[in-house]
Amino acid sequence: MSKHKNDIYGDLEKDRENEGAEPAIPAATVVLLREHEGQNQVLMLHKTSKIAFGGMWVFPGGKIDAADYTGGLNDNAAARVAAARETEEEAGISIPADKFIWFAHWTPPASTARRFATWFFLTSTDDDHEIQVDGGEIQNHQWISPSDALQQHAKGEIDLAPPTWVSLYHLSRFDTIDQALNTLNEQPPRYYQTRVVKDQDGARVALWDGDAGYPEWDAATAGARHRLTMSKAGFAFEHDAVPY
Numbered sequence: 001m002s003k004h005k006n007d008i009y010g011d012l013e014k015d016r017e018n019e020g021a022e023p024a025i026p027a028a029t030v031v032l033l034r035e036h037e038g039q040n041q042v043l044m045l046h047k048t049s050k051i052a053f054g055g056m057w058v059f060p061g062g063k064i065d066a067a068d069y070t071g072g073l074n075d076n077a078a079a080r081v082a083a084a085r086e087t088e089e090e091a092g093i094s095i096p097a098d099k100f101i102w103f104a105h106w107t108p109p110a111s112t113a114r115r116f117a118t119w120f121f122l123t124s125t126d127d128d129h130e131i132q133v134d135g136g137e138i139q140n141h142q143w144i145s146p147s148d149a150l151q152q153h154a155k156g157e158i159d160l161a162p163p164t165w166v167s168l169y170h171l172s173r174f175d176t177i178d179q180a181l182n183t184l185n186e187q188p189p190r191y192y193q194t195r196v197v198k199d200q201d202g203a204r205v206a207l208w209d210g211d212a213g214y215p216e217w218d219a220a221t222a223g224a225r226h227r228l229t230m231s232k233a234g235f236a237f238e239h240d241a242v243p244y
Contacts, residue, residue: 010111029061092132
């Protein structure tokens with residue numbers, strides 16, 4: 001079975017061996033929410049085709065620069081600074097770093113091309129910002145409800161990397177922005193150390209901690225589920241191990 005076009009992960013055997021893998025590049029991204037005409041929306045940016053994640057719709061973000069380490073060698077603090085900087089550079093919105101809720105950290109398998117270990121932050125903004133994209137790395141933007149983004153992805157109308165898709169899925173389950181902010185603020189950040197395997201039908205499956213198959217890299221293991229099946233027909237998320 002061929003890969004889904006948004007399956008960004010590499011060769012499965014290399015992931016198991018994990019030999020000679022370059023360290024993942026530290027990065028940060030911001031899920032920026034607003035309420036518009038009674039609808040919860042998230043800011044999505046459309047990347048140009050010739051850069052990492054080219055052609056995909058993403059959240060504002062980028063790699064953590066040396067200058068972001070303003071308070072010493074603290075990766076978490078630097079990630080906040082980078083998140084604030086990238087939000088201003090890519091979207092023209094200035095939000096203080098202490099307004100971000102750190103809710104997830106994603107690390108892809110060793111074989112992934114252009115591998116980033118990414119802090120995911122959540123915050124909200126007013127409904128009157130004018131978004132300014134650079135027209136270089138970012139060619140377009142849209143405010144969209146998480147559920148609409150997922151529907152467009154299912155129809156093949158937009159491209160979303162798995163971490164973006166899963167984040168949108170979780171956000172789609174909250175009725176209000178305050179509910180999302182409060183729920184994720186009360187929980188420790190969730191770590192997604194991704195392992196990719198194949199299921200019995202040959203579809204590639206991303207496994208995360210909490211899935212019964214995660215320890216042994218085995219999609220067929222019975223038990224709790226925390227996985228994304230990336231079949232050519234579309235993405236399917238199972239997460240009874242993690243309720244929100």
